Amino acid sequence: MGKRKVTKDSNSCGAKKNLKQIIYYSFIGYIISMIQHCLSIFQRPFMVYGYYDRSKKKYLRDVRISSTVDIVDKKNFIVGDNVWINHYTRIDASGGVIIGEGCQIGSSVGIFSHSSHNAIRLMGANYMKTPKGERVGYIVKSTEIGEYTFIGSGSYIMPGVKIGKGCVIGTNSVVTKDIPDYSIAVGSPAKVIKSTLDVDREYFENPKVRECYFDSSVIDTYQNIKQ
Ligand SMILES: CC(C)(COP(=O)(O)OP(=O)(O)OC[C@H]1O[C@@H](n2cnc3c(N)ncnc32)[C@H](O)[C@@H]1OP(=O)(O)O)[C@@H](O)C(=O)NCCC(=O)NCCS
Numbered sequence: 001m002g003k004r005k006v007t008k009d010s011n012s013c014g015a016k017k018n019l020k021q022i023i024y025y026s027f028i029g030y031i032i033s034m035i036q037h038c039l040s041i042f043q044r045p046f047m048v049y050g051y052y053d054r055s056k057k058k059y060l061r062d063v064r065i066s067s068t069v070d071i072v073d074k075k076n077f078i079v080g081d082n083v084w085i086n087h088y089t090r091i092d093a094s095g096g097v098i099i100g101e102g103c104q105i106g107s108s109v110g111i112f113s114h115s116s117h118n119a120i121r122l123m124g125a126n127y128m129k130t131p132k133g134e135r136v137g138y139i140v141k142s143t144e145i146g147e148y149t150f151i152g153s154g155s156y157i158m159p160g161v162k163i164g165k166g167c168v169i170g171t172n173s174v175v176t177k178d179i180p181d182y183s184i185a186v187g188s189p190a191k192v193i194k195s196t197l198d199v200d201r202e203y204f205e206n207p208k209v210r211e212c213y214f215d216s217s218v219i220d221t222y223q224n225i226k227q
Pocket of ligand 1: 086171193
C-alpha cells in the first residue's frame, strides 16, 4: 500500500506544536480528555476527545466522537485514528462497521449493518422469540468506509455497502451500492459524479500536500505521469 508511515515528525507535517498541542499530547492532556469523557454525559452535544476501541483494546487519542453519537454493539465497531463523527449520528454495528483512519462523518448520518424489513413480516409474532441467526430474511452485513473518506451530513449508508478510500459522499445521500476509491458520489441513490483526485491533483505541487497526503502512491503516480 502507498500509505505514508506516520512518525512523530511526519504526523505534524513539519508544523511546530503550539502550547495547546504540547499540553494535549502530554499526560495532562490525557487526564483532561478523561475528565471531558465524564463531563460529556451532562454536556450535549459535545465532541469527546479520544475513543477506547474495544475490538483492538486500544485508546485512540485523535478520534473525536460527539457525545450524541449512538453506537449500537460497540464490540463490532472498528474505527481508525483521526476519525471525526459529528452530532446525532447513529451507527448500528450489530453486523459490523469498519471506519478507516481519517474519516469524517457528518451530523445526523445513519450507518447500518442489519435490517429486519423483511424478517418481521416473514416471521410474524415469532420474530422476537427466534434467535437472530434463525430469523428468515434477516439481513446482517458488515459495512465499511475506507480511510480519509468524508460522509456528508444527513446521509444514510445501507447494510453491506463498502465505500472506498478518499471518497466524498454528498450531503443527504443514500448509499445503496459500493462506491469505488476516490469517488465523489451524491444523491439518493448515490451516484458517482466525479473523482476527488481531480480536486486533489491541483494541490500535488504543494510541498505540504506532497509530504502529508494520506496515499503516497497517488503522488508517485502523478509524478511519473508528469515526467
Ligand atoms: C458533494 C459535494 C462535496 C459536491 O461539491 P462540488 O464538488 O463543489 O460539486 P458541485 O456543487 O459542482 O455539484 C456537482 C453536481 O452535483 C449536484 N450535487 C452536489 N451535491 C449534491 C448532493 N448532496 N445531493 C445531490 N446532488 C448534489 C449539484 O447539484 C451538481 O449538479 P449539476 O451538475 O446537475 O448542476 C457537496 O455538494 C457536499 O455535499 N458537501 C458536503 C457538505 C457537508 O456535508 N458538510 C458538513 C460538514 S460536517
